[in-house]
């Protein structure tokens with residue numbers, strides 16, 4: 001899976017590769033669209049379940065350029081066999097969890113812990129994005145973290161954020177998270193954040209030279225769509 005499609009960035013080091021995993025309907029595609037357009041999704045955004053993987057180029061301009069190649073994966077059970085193909089190809093992992101659908105939390109936890117057992121993902125920074133925060137104000141992120149047993153994950157940096165594609169709450173935090181790791185990759189620094197992972201206390205120790213603005217603007221380039229067919233589809 002090459003990324004010769006990127007026109008903003010000149011070298012591999014300039015591009016952060018980000019895989020977005022999570023159950024179906026958990027808001028992956030909506031999040032990616034927000035990042036790509038720097039805009040909220042419309043309330044009438046129609047849910048079309050993603051098949052295969054869509055590679056989306058995103059260019060964040062936060063006074064410094066951040067070039068992302070985001071892999072938006074299908075989250076349905078029969079699509080998840082594709083996820084491991086992206087493990088080696090990604091610098092960062094985003095995992096979306098629907099913060100409203102409490103019935104799905106157990107399944108989300110199972111899918112997340114299955115991911116974390118894969119040796120190709122060890123040491124890869126992970127951001128858990130609790131989506132749809134607009135649907136219930138003042139959602140307690142600690143309760144969500146506990147429901148997912150995140151305290152059991154001790155072997156890698158994990159951060160969490162509440163996010164809404166409708167209001168863009170959490171957007172700046174996510175962009176800042178990218179900015180940090182983009183800086184690390186560009187300067188060959190180890191991708192580690194030794195900070196309290198609770199979103200309420202995320203204070204990224206960003207290098208001063210980044211001089212981040214509080215808001216970001218983005219533009220995008222053409223996406224490529226990578227269709228990975230399931231075995232059944234190949235037979236037909």
Ligand SMILES: Nc1nc2c(ncn2[C@@H]2O[C@H](COP(=O)(O)OP(=O)(O)OP(=O)(O)O)[C@@H](O)[C@H]2O)c(=O)[nH]1
Pocket residue numbers: 022023024025026027028029030031043045046047048049050051073074075076096131132133134135163164165166
């Ligand atoms: N209210 C609200 N709805 C959201 C939000 N994010 C996503 N949705 C809705 O949730 C549904 C599913 O969103 P998608 O982004 O397509 O979900 P997905 O994780 O990509 O789903 P799959 O492609 O099937 O894996 C859509 O109807 C969205 O409009 C959000 O932040 N707030």
Ligand SMILES: [Mg+2]
Pocket residue numbers: 028029030048049050072073074075
């Ligand atoms: Mg999708």
